[in-house]
Amino acid sequence: MGPLTALLLIATSTAAAPRATPPAILVSRQLLEAEHLEVGDVVLLSADPKGGQPRPFRIAGTYEPVPDPAHLGAPALEARLHLPDLVALAADPADPASADSVQSINVTLADRKEAPAFMRELDARVPGLLLRETAAADDRDVTFVVLDRFHLAIAIVTVVASSIFLLALMVMLVDERREMVAILRLIGLRRRRIFLQVLAEGLVIALAGALFGVVLAVALEGGFNRFFQWRYDTALVFVRVTPAIASRAVAVAVPLGILASVAASWGLLRQGALSLARR
């Protein structure tokens, strides 16, 4: 059977439906809304792009299509038919084989690990079939691997910019405390002691900043998702702050914060107490 290349949809009212109940179909929520259809309506479907040989179907319900990131922005105008109805609708009268053929058969194995052996056996028994394990990578996976890399690259640039910002802030903070450091040194505190204090301060600031960032991300998560779900009319989840992602963000931010504190304070700590006080 060739692919169902197009659907011609003519909505009619329930009252205009023929007496013999047409076969039931499900239509996607997007299609229902786009064509102002209602459950119970009878519609004419055709496999011919020009609308030839239409057949009536009754809308028995609606469904939310499985979100597909590969079709972002394209409304899911879909309908689900019972297989015999679809085969009858799309069969080519000139090709008797088309009434008894399908594009693919999905198989669920009792043991998923048996997939390679099952495929080998089936290939030997029915040569000419194209067998594919659903868990295998395909082009769409490649697309999302690429997007993942792209996001990572953007994240690295953002972290670099943030680090410079952080360093600038710490330089200013340290500069303002030059006199205080001089006094601490003059009253007897050692460099090591002040260094530990700077380290502790850096740790506290970095931890607070990282935690604030995670809380902000969690707070914005819902808003981002709702906006993009509305924008693309999809149930896809765009942003998900998982514990792993939060941990990774903290693991990057905290050492960077400490490093910025130390780098900013380094010059100050290396100067003598008198030199600092004479400023």
Place this chain on the structure above:
Amino acid sequence: MWTFALRSLARQPGRAILGVLGVAAVGALLFDMLLLSRGLLVSFRALLDSAGFDVRVIAADVTVAARPRLDGSASAVAAIRSLPEVEDVVPLAFGGARTDGRDGAPLELFLLGAGPARRQPWIILQGRAPDPAAGAAPELIVNRNLADRLGLHDGQELILRGDCGHEPAATPPVRFRVTGRASFPFDDPRALTAATTMDELRRVCGTEDGDDADILLVASREGQGPMAAVQAIRARRPDLHAYSNEEVVARFQQVGFSYFRQISTVLSSITLFFGFLLITVLLTVSVNQRFAEIAALRALGFTRRRVILDVLAQSVILVGAGGLVSLPLGFLLARRLEAILHAMPEIPAAMRFFAFEPRALGVHALLLMVTAVLAAAYPMRLVARLPIAATLRTEVVT
């Protein structure tokens, strides 16, 4: 004013350098996001225009996957070619074929058939286009990938077995003679593509009696423009759907890769906010530390306007210098990001996610300038409201 602002910044070089570097980093990202926001559209438009056809005619206004073929293409071509607004028309049909690789394994390739026309929808790199009036052996032109994969050279023979999908027929193999190499605008980097005449494509696909095509490419007559050609085609053949390249791009803008436009908008906003925050903090701290100095300058006769402009000038210098550094950084980053994104399957090799256009440079400069002014607003307000006598007294007492 500028010299004074420069000297103020030079007094704390570490801080100024960090400010410039920070703006450079966010400016580079901003520049890249501006390139990304329209990159695909710009390069898609360039691809559409590359072969010299500015109007596309199809059978139905539906997605590519569901699009029916255009029946009676010969009469449609004749009708369109007779229009005074039209310079040339070429019908195109797409199919597939298999051949044997060097190792004997079957190799699938994309096969394109073009009707007779003065222009061709590909760019000849070497040799010549297939000639419909060729002698015994039908002719074929191949892309570089296919030529390299099979070690093909001009005059060599290649046997193709049709695998056109839309007609489930077992077709006999056809022996072609390679006439040259061509570049096909929409090829992805790994595409194995070959092109022949429309008649030979139908022969390979086993549809010799057919008269259909997938698309008609139309070149409007010079001086008339694509929209005049589109209107004329719609009037002559209302059953067909004609679109100018501009309309195709507009439709692509609605659905194709809108994700990248969204992400570029979000990241542009974030980077601008980031730059604004950085400069505001730098200038505010700097102004706070210079209260006594500013009050003294005011007491010496500097006007309020003069010291306010000094703060603004510092902001403009920081953002301006950062913005200048951000351009080469942005270009380098864009090349890296382009290489990452181009690993996506089925993206034409000539397509660019980050396409430069002068407009992006202008928008980049404008956004950074607005950021500089906004970032200076709060420290300028602090300076404007500074009480001279009270500040001097406080400074002397402390």
